[in-house]
Amino acid sequence: MTGILLAVGIVAGIGLLIGLILSIASIIMAVPKDEKAEAILEALPGANCGACGFSGCSGYAEALAKGKAEPGLCAPGGLACTKAVSEILGVETGSVExxxxxxxxxxxxxxxxxxxxxxxxxxxxxxxxxxxxxxxxxxxxxxxxxxxxxxxxxxxxxxxxxxxxxxxxxxxxxxxxxxxxxxxxxxxPKKDMATVRCSNHDKGGVTRKLCDIGCIGCKKCEKACEQGAVKVTDFCAYVTPDLCTNCGACVEACPQHCITFFKG
The missing domain is CATH 3.30.70.20 (Alpha-Beta Plaits)
Known part of the structure; x- marks a missing residue:
């Protein structure tokens, strides 16, 4: 019985010693927290979507704190998030599209x-x-x-x-x-503009057989656009948002009705 108690005592003592060593090691080797990054992370929405180009909100927060990223890249957070982050960083709030x-x-x-x-x-x-x-x-x-x-x-x-x-x-x-x-x-961009609502790149004859509202690459929209915002590549039209004035010429010209007015 004495031997059993002695063994238990030795094991308990070893466990206590190891625990103490690990506690001391965790304090000595602890990585100091970046308070600025922590504050920025709190201001971000926590979507972890990667839309900012970083590995989630924590990655973006760390990059912001180190000056390796600009505020305004968080689409889910919008302007309110950009303002909050800018205040933490002490910089002016830029525009957010x-x-x-x-x-x-x-x-x-x-x-x-x-x-x-x-x-x-x-x-x-x-x-x-x-x-x-x-x-x-x-x-x-x-x-x-x-x-x-x-x-x-x-x-x-x-x-x-x-x-x-x-x-x-x-x-x-x-x-x-x-x-x-x-x-x-x-x-x-969330603005009023024309949008081609088709992704088909088959030739027009093939597209007509598959979908009666698909782009056939006829280029009528391209010819109708005076701003040069519409281009047809590989039998499918595309509207460049920055060039579109939402005049509606391409919408009217499209025989397939696959270009629509987009309300931002």
Missing amino acids: PKVAVVKCMGSLDHTTYKAEYSGIMSCAAAMKIGGGLTACSYGCMGLGDCEAACPYDAIHVNNGVAYVDGGKCRACTLCVKACPRGIIEIV
Whole structure:
């Protein structure tokens, strides 16, 4: 019995000694906290979306504290966040351009079809692994909601086979952009302008067979735009936001009605 108690005492003593050594080591080797970075992190929204170009909010906060980044890169935080960060850094608040996500597809089930019946996992990424996706158009929205599931702001929903963004809720965090396996969601300036709501790059004849609202690359929009904001590349038109004056000439010229007025 004495031997057992002695063994227990020795083990307990060793444990106590190791614990004491670790406690002392943690104090000696502790990495000092950057109070400025901690304060900035508190001011950021905590979305950890990476829209700022850094590895989440902590990465952006550290870069700001070290002077390696500028305030105003946090899209979800907006102007209020930029002001708070600027106050902590003691710098002037710069301008922040509001942005929003837009789905470059209007191929709902009223305009296109599925090429096959799909009964797998309800995920666009999963469907892409089976024959490149289930929609007739290999560029269009599959409507299985990966973007909807990724959005922390309830700003994007699938309706009749295609995703739509609620501009009033969208914070331009880019999570839906990253979630879309077909890359048809784009972050654009939140302003009134024309937007091509199609991502198809097939020749016009092929596109017409797949979707009756798809861009056919006819260049009528390009010719109608006096500002040079519309260009057709690889049979698909694109509007440069900075050049668009929202005059509506391209919208009127488009025979497929795939260019729409975008309200910022």
